[in-house]
Amino acid sequence: MFKIEPENKIGELVARCGGIARLFEEEGIDYCCDGRESLREACEEKGIDVKKFLHRVKELDEEGIAEDTFSTLTELIDHIVSTHHAFLRSEFPRLNNLTQKVLNAHGDKDPRFLSLRETFLELSDELTQHMLKEEQILFPMIRKLEESKSVPEFHCGSIAYPIRQMEFEHEQAGSALYALRELTDEYLVPDWACNTHKVMLASLADLERDLHQHIHKENNVLFPRAIGLENEKCP
Secondary structure (H helix, E strand, O other), X not given: OOOOOOOOEHHHHHXXXXXXXXXXXXXXXXXXXXXXXXXXXXXXXXXXXXXHHHHHHHHHHHHOXXXXXXXXXXXXXXXXXXXHHHHHHHHHHHHHHHHHHHHHHHOOOOOHHHHHHHHHHHHHHHHHHHHHHXXXXXXXXXHHHHHOOOOOOEOOEOOHHHHHHHHXXXXXXXXXXXXXXXXXXXXXXXXXXXXXXXXXXXXXXXHHHHHHHHHHXXXXXXXXXXXXXXXXXXX
């Protein structure tokens, strides 16, 4: 494993050593939308001793860290669509049903269930449109760029422009995830929770974990590589 320094960007660390994501998740460090922060900055914001964190990384390295490796951008895109986009499309209907059931059953006990339901619906609607834009516009552009010997003529000029829009929408999704975590007391299961409530909380936690990985792979791996490839092919 390469040597990790406090000034390394957290997004780059996860891109090179995917297993580190587990430690970031445990500490509540956002390595997808805030991936451009250094490890030192991220630890300081959470009140974490960076030296102790690096020691935990060393222990993790000794266990073995699997790295995410995709030789082409097309392979990475195919992975994102078949893994993360497919996951969202299967989970959104489930969570739509679960959040409505819990609101109907327990909305009188906690008014936050209504806010949770509204936040989830907004996230679901926005990400559904977001995925379509990626699959129908941005991803075909990246595939075409990779296949071409020179930079194709894109309607938007540079591929960086739609990428910036996708990154902005990722930030909005990150804000919604933060709101869902707050509204559920970090997915804490109350003593009076019924089975549907428990399943909803577990499913929301799974949604957050998958979205962190999903956004990380785009923000910190796919998008920088695509922009770098465009720059390399510019005359």
